[in-house]
Amino acid sequence: MTVSPNTEAAEGLPIAIASTSAREKRWLRSFLQWLPLIVWFIAIAGVMSALAITHWMALPHPDKRDNQLAAGLGELLADRPGWAAVHALYTDCQCSQRVVDHLVNSKRPDALREVVLLVGHDPDLQARLQKKGMQVVSVDAETLFQRFGIEGAPLFMFVDPKHAVRYVGGYTRRKQGPEIEDLAIMREIRGGSEVADLPLFGCAVSERLKELADPMALKR
Amino acid sequence: MTASLLSKAFLPPKITEFERSYVQRINRIAAWFFAAHIPVFALIAFLNKTNPALAVALTTAVMVGPLIALKTLDNPRHVAIIFGVTAMAMGGLLVHFGQGPVQIEMHFYFFALIAFAAVYGNPAVIYVAAVTVALHHLLLWIWLPRSVFNYDASIWVVAVHAAFVVLESIASVFIARSFFDNVIGLEQIISERTSELHSRNRDIQLILDNVGQGFLTVDRHGQMSREHSRSVVEWFGPFAPGTALASYLGVHDGALGNELGAAWQRVEEGVMPVDVAVSRLPTRLRLGERHMEIVYKPIANQQSAVDRFVVMISDITQRVERERLEAEQKETAMLVNHMIGTNSAFIDQIKNNPALGRGQRETLIMIYQRFIGNAPKKRSIFDTSPSTSDDDLRVAATLNDV
Structure with a gap:
């Protein structure tokens, strides 16, 4: 007795295998086409994010009740009594340079001591500030962090005659905000009002913050 | 409802030759447009002291994507989507290298480019552009340690940005789809209408032919x-x-x-x-x-x-022939009537002719009934007088007498 083979199954199987194989090949071809583009997308998304960190995130700064800051400022301003404005600026930072332009070009309040804690070396900038009657104290990033707990710039601090820190924060409400508000802040505080600290938009100064804010070292 | 919305939100899968040609042309223009960003961004970085060399390097890196897509992807719509991503990445670079007095204004680039994307007539390009921006912010959100950075200070700014991006994206998607339907897809619409017209013409011709x-x-x-x-x-x-x-x-x-x-x-x-x-x-x-x-x-x-x-x-040949025959018949009837005189005279002759026997009378009456007739149904085809004339009634009465 002869058993006839199941021709349908016998013929259908190779067709099915061929069909699956063709489908897999198409999928593989499509994947290989898109793979470089997927890598490109991930890479540029990473770069964009790295660039945007300090663009829309406010940098950390010490609180006005911070003991380290109070001690540092107390030591810095110990030689003279009275109201004092302290500006922590960084020569490599665009936002700091903008604040320098503002300090130099604006009419500063009378009977106010102004000290600039300047990180980086820029004799021209230093000369402009000194010419305006400001005391410039050159510090390195490490010292700024160790003595005052400051890691980002530009940071504005306002200290009353009793050396109590009345304000610590940024100069503007927004990143590159159009209005630098240090004069208004000082006027209000001296008038007896409390002022909420503005966020610090600018540049990382300490190495620790630079690592976090610029992980790809694109801005260094 | 959902199916209708989805069919409007995404293009039909079929790409016509006209669309292919159009999107390929826009892709080529986009490639030149974004390539021109390299020197422009370098200049902006130079003016803002934000590292022109880095600007050249990063802008070129962004340009790599669309160049790969142009070389490797067959579907021009896919290349267009890559250009959607490119547009947003270029916006990110511009905001960074344009840090200066007009940094805020540099954000207009995002909105301008989302609007530009409508020229593709493909909502997917706008979706991808908007999602790229959202993804970038999400990545940042996940990446940054909350313990260090202050989110609260700027989160509302991001929310306002996002609201405007969403608003503009909706409008751009609507414009893009309308542009596709009424301009890019016009060939398809004309083809469908022409096909419909041909079908109707075929039906009409079928009727006319038969x-x-x-x-x-x-x-x-x-x-x-x-x-x-x-x-x-x-x-x-x-x-x-x-x-x-x-x-x-x-x-x-x-x-x-x-x-x-x-x-x-x-x-x-x-x-x-x-x-x-x-x-x-x-x-x-x-x-x-x-x-x-x-x-x-x-x-x-x-x-x-x-x-x-x-x-x-x-x-009308048959009708004319029939009319001719009818006319001939009428003429014959008139002739016969003229020959045999009135029905009354004929019946009188049958009734009163002494030479006719009963059988002959019956035969003649039968012939009369057969060919001339006394009742309306039996009337002769030669008889054109009204069927219920007095003459007929009288003849019928006479025949009964016989």
């Missing part, structure tokens, strides 16, 4: 239009649109041709009402041994002015 009458249309000058039934060609030969109907029919019936040509001038001049002028057109035509009847039906246009006519030509 109807036993000749149908054609003529304009006010008496010139034939393209549409005609097959019978017209079978009867009168090759059909040439634009030929005068009088000339076309005149080949077969010269007299009619001349008469029709002259009569049509009155229609064309419009001096007399159209109906009157049409009623003066010749309606009978000889085609060899055949008799044809012509009917003209004026067709008014949208301004209610008659500018076309439907001409129906029917083969």
Whole structure:
């Protein structure tokens, strides 16, 4: 007795295998086409994010009740009594340079001591500030962090005659905000009002913050 | 509802040749547009002291994506999507390298480029651009340690940005889809409409080819239009649109041709009402041994002015033959009636002729009933007088007497 083979199954199987194989090949071809583009997308998304960190995130700064800051400022301003404005600026930072332009070009309040804690070396900038009657104290990033707990710039601090820190924060409400508000802040505080600290938009100064804010070292 | 919304939100999968050509052209323009960003961004970085060399490097890196896509992807829509990502990445670079007095204004780039993306006529390009920005912010959100950075200070700014991006994206998607439907997809729409029109024309032609009458249309000058039934060609030969109907029919019936040509001038001049002028057109035509009847039906246009006519030509040979036979029969009947006189005289002769026996009388009455008849159903085909005349009633009574 002869058993006839199941021709349908016998013929259908190779067709099915061929069909699956063709489908897999198409999928593989499509994947290989898109793979470089997927890598490109991930890479540029990473770069964009790295660039945007300090663009829309406010940098950390010490609180006005911070003991380290109070001690540092107390030591810095110990030689003279009275109201004092302290500006922590960084020569490599665009936002700091903008604040320098503002300090130099604006009419500063009378009977106010102004000290600039300047990180980086820029004799021209230093000369402009000194010419305006400001005391410039050159510090390195490490010292700024160790003595005052400051890691980002530009940071504005306002200290009353009793050396109590009345304000610590940024100069503007927004990143590159159009209005630098240090004069208004000082006027209000001296008038007896409390002022909420503005966020610090600018540049990382300490190495620790630079690592976090610029992980790809694109801005260094 | 959802299916309808989705069908509007995404393009149909089929890409026409016109769309392919259009999107490929826009892709080429986009490639040059973004390539031009390299020197421009370098200049912006130089002016803002934000590292021109880095600007060149990063802008070039962003350009790599679309260049790969142009080289490797077959589907131009996919390349367009890559350009959507590129646009947003370029925006990110511009905001960074444009840090300076107009940094805030640099954000306008995102909104301008989302609007630009509408020229692709593909909502997916806008979705991808918007999602790229959202993804970038999400990545940042996940990446940054909350313990260090202050989110609260700027999160509302991001929310406002996002709201405007979403708002503009919705409007751009609507414009892009409308652009696709009404401009890029026009070829597809025309193709569908043409196909529909062809189908209807085929149906009409099928009717015209199978109807036993000749149908054609003529304009006010008496010139034939393209549409005609097959019978017209079978009867009168090759059909040439634009030929005068009088000339076309005149080949077969010269007299009619001349008469029709002259009569049509009155229609064309419009001096007399159209109906009157049409009623003066010749309606009978000889085609060899055949008799044809012509009917003209004026067709008014949208301004209610008659500018076309439907001409129906029917083969009435059989009808004419029947009419001729009927006329002959009538003449014969009249002749026979004249010969045999009135029915009363005939019956009187049967009744009173002494030479006729009963059998003969019955035979004659039978013949009378058979061929001339006394009742309406049995009336002779020769008899044309009213069926219920007094004469008939009297004859019927006499026959009963017999």
